[in-house]
Amino acid sequence: MTRTPPLVELRDVVFGYGAEVILDRVSLQIHDDDFLAIIGPNGGGKTTLLKVILGLLDPWSGEVVRRIPGGGACGWVPQFATFDKDFPLRVRDVVRMGRLSQRRGRRRRGDGDDRDDETLRRLGLIEVADEPVGELSGGQLQRTLIARALVGEPQILFLDEPLASVDLELRESLIDVLVELNRTIPVVVVTHDLTPFAGAVRQIACVNRRLHYHPEGRLTPAMLEEVYGCPVELIAHGVPHRVLEPHAHEPGTGGRE
Amino acid sequence: MTGLAELLSYEFVRNAAWAGLLGAVLCGVVGTFVVVKRLVFISGGISHAAFGGLGVCYFLGLDPRLGAAVVAVLAALLLARSGKGRGRSHDATIGVLWAAGMAIGFLFMHQTPGYAPNLMTYLFGNILTVGTSDVLLTLGLTLAVVGALWLWFDELVAVAFDEEFAAVQGVRVRTVNALLLVAIALSVVFLLRLVGIVLVIALLTIPPVIGLRLAKGFLQVVLLAVGSGVAMALGGLSLSYAYDLPSGPAIVLLGAAGLGVIGLAGRWRGRRRAAGGRGLAAAAAGSTVDPP
Numbered sequence: 001m002t003r004t005p006p007l008v009e010l011r012d013v014v015f016g017y018g019a020e021v022i023l024d025r026v027s028l029q030i031h032d033d034d035f036l037a038i039i040g041p042n043g044g045g046k047t048t049l050l051k052v053i054l055g056l057l058d059p060w061s062g063e064v065v066r067r068i069p070g071g072g073a074c075g076w077v078p079q080f081a082t083f084d085k086d087f088p089l090r091v092r093d094v095v096r097m098g099r100l101s102q103r104r105g106r107r108r109r110g111d112g113d114d115r116d117d118e119t120l121r122r123l124g125l126i127e128v129a130d131e132p133v134g135e136l137s138g139g140q141l142q143r144t145l146i147a148r149a150l151v152g153e154p155q156i157l158f159l160d161e162p163l164a165s166v167d168l169e170l171r172e173s174l175i176d177v178l179v180e181l182n183r184t185i186p187v188v189v190v191t192h193d194l195t196p197f198a199g200a201v202r203q204i205a206c207v208n209r210r211l212h213y214h215p216e217g218r219l220t221p222a223m224l225e226e227v228y229g230c231p232v233e234l235i236a237h238g239v240p241h242r243v244l245e246p247h248a249h250e251p252g253t254g255g256r257e
Numbered sequence: 258m259t260g261l262a263e264l265l266s267y268e269f270v271r272n273a274a275w276a277g278l279l280g281a282v283l284c285g286v287v288g289t290f291v292v293v294k295r296l297v298f299i300s301g302g303i304s305h306a307a308f309g310g311l312g313v314c315y316f317l318g319l320d321p322r323l324g325a326a327v328v329a330v331l332a333a334l335l336l337a338r339s340g341k342g343r344g345r346s347h348d349a350t351i352g353v354l355w356a357a358g359m360a361i362g363f364l365f366m367h368q369t370p371g372y373a374p375n376l377m378t379y380l381f382g383n384i385l386t387v388g389t390s391d392v393l394l395t396l397g398l399t400l401a402v403v404g405a406l407w408l409w410f411d412e413l414v415a416v417a418f419d420e421e422f423a424a425v426q427g428v429r430v431r432t433v434n435a436l437l438l439v440a441i442a443l444s445v446v447f448l449l450r451l452v453g454i455v456l457v458i459a460l461l462t463i464p465p466v467i468g469l470r471l472a473k474g475f476l477q478v479v480l481l482a483v484g485s486g487v488a489m490a491l492g493g494l495s496l497s498y499a500y501d502l503p504s505g506p507a508i509v510l511l512g513a514a515g516l517g518v519i520g521l522a523g524r525w526r527g528r529r530r531a532a533g534g535r536g537l538a539a540a541a542a543g544s545t546v547d548p549p
Contacts, residue, residue, distance in 0.1 A: 051421075054425050055424075055425070056421055056424055056425065073425065073426055073427060074425055076422060076425045078419075078421060078422065083418055083419045084293070084418075086469075087293055087417075087418050088293065088468075088469055088472065088473060088474060088475050088477075088478045089414070089418060089474065089475055090473055090474055093414075093474060093475065097411075097414075097415045097418070097419075097422065097423075097426070100411060100412070100415055100423065100426040100427075100428060101426040101427045130473075131473075132473045148422070152426070
């Protein structure tokens with residue numbers, strides 16, 4: 001199958017902090033219709049990998065190629081609350097920052113306000129749009145960060161643990177939003193828990209210093225054992241059991257139906 | 258009000274009032290970034306380092322303002338380069354700049370032959386000695402600094418709020434941070450004339466803190482900071498004239514008193530609201546609200 005060149009391509013990327021190697025010869029391609037989940041143990045380098053992809057961290061060696069159409073921005077939803085909660089900004093102001101990359105040349109304040117409102121409404125934030133961002137609940141803040149990533153009409157969307165502080169009801173609608181977005185752009189999700197994304201994910205990358213890529217969006221216990229360094233039990237909820245393979249030793253438990 | 262009219266009939270008072278107004282605008286705009294980005298210590302380092310340049314220029318018979326400006330900008334660029342990444346050494350670098358600047362400044366002033374400049378003027382400022390040329394210089398500086406910050410306002414706020422997200426958006430974070438530090442440096446040099454090295458921090462912090470207490474949005478905070486800075490400067494100047502007080506401390510203490518009153522009023526209102534049982538928390542329906 002011939003495809004257009006990948007939007008993002010990592011070749012033998014090595015990165016670390018101090019003397020410690022966090023990512024060891026990592027190669028990865030992200031194509032324009034991917035829904036990629038990056039999973040792995042805590043401290044395995046998931047967030048670091050994302051920051052290398054986004055260009056926030058420069059690799060020690062190897063190559064990172066980004067071919068974002070039209071030089072457009074990457075949408076990025078960072079892991080919850082890296083900023084100062086006392087910062088004097090309203091929800092609306094934070095969301096508006098997502099359009100910073102679109103403004104070139106002369107600014108016109110007020111442009112794109114409709115789009116902000118539409119995004120705020122879509123994520124159920126319109127009622128708190130004029131509240132200080134520091135007074136939001138965890139779930140509201142998470143949605144604000146997602147709204148901020150979406151207003152810029154990103155050509156690719158990266159989310160770091162997007163469900164961390166989101167209640168069950170909201171999870172469903174968020175995943176629906178992501179699946180809908182995935183019809184037009186690739187979506188990359190860093191998560192420690194694949195289960196909620198089971199029906200959406202099409203590719204899986206397991207990161208624990210090394211990266212193991214699974215283009216079919218399925219996991220086997222053997223793969224997980226390789227990544228986590230110990231046997232991992234697979235648990236599935238809901239109908240789509242795409243993430244599961246029949247267990248080699250105990251046939252029938254949690255298998256793919 | 259006849260007192261004020263009489264007061265303003267003196268040229269040196271008019272100059273002082275203009276200087277105060279311009280200073281308030283600078284402080285409100287620059288200071289808001291200083292406070293929200295927690296650059297108070299850095300600003301202190303820059304202002305004290307500037308004293309070194311001031312002393313050297315004094316010794317060489319050059320305009321001390323020039324030396325202060327050059328050293329302040331160099332210190333700002335040095336600090337912008339060393340960056341936040343290496344937290345501990347960055348903090349210590351500020352301390353070294355702070356002390357070395359003061360030592361150099363004092364040393365060269367001490368070695369300057371002839372008439373010894375009044376050290377107190379530089380440490381605590383004297384807005385009443387500001388001349389017409391100073392006012393014009395400051396007007397230019399204020400326009401330049403405020404204009405630059407206005408042009409880059411969205412970028413500056415974005416970087417101050419969430420550096421990494423701004424970087425992903427294609428904002429040149431290092432350039433924006435350097436711009437801010439240079440703006441701080443230039444403002445600090447000017448503010449030295451008003452309130453001196455020791456009290457400069459008060460002008461950069463008190464008005465924005467008042468703004469932060471009263472407003473939600475960033476721009477509103479800036480405007481309120483400018484407003485309270487103007488009130489501080491002109492009020493302090495009047496107090497200084499009326500009671501024959503040194504102008505720097507009068508300005509600073511008036512601001513501190515104002516902040517205290519606003520703080521107490523806010524606390525009193527908060528308690529009343531809590532007693533009423535329906536705060537913002539209830540209005541936000543189920544959202545958790547951190548106590549301010």
